Amino acid sequence: MAHHLTAEQIEQFNEDGFLAVPSLLDETDLIPLDEEYAAVMDDVAARLFSEGLISDPRRELSFGERYSRLIVEYPELHRFFNVSLPLINTPDKPRDFCMHTGPAAFSLLRNEKILDVVESILGPEISSNPVQQVRLKPPIQMLSPENVEQSNVGITTWHQDTVALLPEADDTSLLTVWVALTEATVENGCLNSIKGSHKLGQVIHCPGVQVASEMFVPDSIIGDQTEVALPVKRGGIVLFNKHNIHCARSNHSTDLRWSFDLRYNCTGQPTGRPAFPGFIARSRANPDSELHDPVQWKRQWDEARDNILNGRYTGPIFDQARWDEYNDAPICA
Numbered sequence: 001m002a003h004h005l006t007a008e009q010i011e012q013f014n015e016d017g018f019l020a021v022p023s024l025l026d027e028t029d030l031i032p033l034d035e036e037y038a039a040v041m042d043d044v045a046a047r048l049f050s051e052g053l054i055s056d057p058r059r060e061l062s063f064g065e066r067y068s069r070l071i072v073e074y075p076e077l078h079r080f081f082n083v084s085l086p087l088i089n090t091p092d093k094p095r096d097f098c099m100h101t102g103p104a105a106f107s108l109l110r111n112e113k114i115l116d117v118v119e120s121i122l123g124p125e126i127s128s129n130p131v132q133q134v135r136l137k138p139p140i141q142m143l144s145p146e147n148v149e150q151s152n153v154g155i156t157t158w159h160q161d162t163v164a165l166l167p168e169a170d171d172t173s174l175l176t177v178w179v180a181l182t183e184a185t186v187e188n189g190c191l192n193s194i195k196g197s198h199k200l201g202q203v204i205h206c207p208g209v210q211v212a213s214e215m216f217v218p219d220s221i222i223g224d225q226t227e228v229a230l231p232v233k234r235g236g237i238v239l240f241n242k243h244n245i246h247c248a249r250s251n252h253s254t255d256l257r258w259s260f261d262l263r264y265n266c267t268g269q270p271t272g273r274p275a276f277p278g279f280i281a282r283s284r285a286n287p288d289s290e291l292h293d294p295v296q297w298k299r300q301w302d303e304a305r306d307n308i309l310n311g312r313y314t315g316p317i318f319d320q321a322r323w324d325e326y327n328d329a330p331i332c333a
């Protein structure tokens with residue numbers, strides 16, 4: 001069964017700059033991720049414990065509780081679960097310059113239901129863009145102060161997804177697909193979007209207060225525009241136009257909130273993050289060009305990591321130079 005968007009959904013997306021698609025993925029899509037991430041947790045906890053970096057691997061706890069407890073002791077824990085290397089131009093701690101590249105994560109990037117939806121917006125030649133994140137967000141009361149403004153773990157400030165890209169991708173057709181692995185509610189920090197904000201085009205971003213790379217759109221631009229909360233059940237997705245302004249607030253529930261945000265672009269266009277590998281996820285014109293092998297995907301990321309750590313990749317991973325002029329601007333105060 002195909003899962004393409006209807007004409008009404010496409011029109012709504014074009015009008016609002018976002019679209020929630022409830023219940024796209026079912027348990028057959030999601031359980032492999034639960035299992036793979038539980039195994040990652042076992043491995044990482046055992047390793048950190050054996051290195052003396054955590055006091056107890058806490059095997060008896062559920063995934064969510066275990067993550068929430070362990071990240072207090074080891075604030076970089078989130079990096080082991082992410083589906084991207086960190087946005088650090090000059091990494092100095094190789095252990096934490098890491099990510100997860102398992103087959104279930106790769107299957108999600110290639111999920112046919114997601115690709116049908118993406119095809120409705122981008123057309124039939126689709127590449128998986130390496131700008132992608134896993135967000136495992138513990139309850140706010142359990143977070144250590146250094147992680148409150150780390151957007152993989154705490155709040156996500158108002159932003160457009162283009163802010164994370166190099167200028168090479170200014171004209172790239174980019175689509176964000178945000179996937180809920182746990183139900184996202186207003187209480188646990190679902191996404192909020194400014195309706196129609198994509199029509200503003202690229203807007204000013206200011207450097208993050210606590211974490212400089214967490215750029216944000218200043219309040220004077222948000223003004224009193226209509227903010228829409230986007231709660232979705234587990235397996236639901238939310239699409240974003242690359243210029244849509246959106247954020248996620250703190251998790252005020254008592255459970256972990258877990259999502260993936262994936263990005264796709266039209267094949268052949270710059271990804272905006274050349275240090276990291278993308279791949280052709282769907283091609284109606286040349287199906288042989290599609291990548292189906294999770295081992296190859298993992299190898300590409302391993303090579304990217306080696307190239308960065310060994311200084312063979314000399315360009316920036318991300319670059320905020322275009323916003324430098326706003327660092328001390330009153331609009332960012």
Ligand SMILES: O=C(O)CCC(=O)C(=O)O
Binds near residue numbers: 248
């Ligand atoms: O899940 C989140 O907290 C933020 C996601 C996001 O901002 C994005 O997908 O661009």
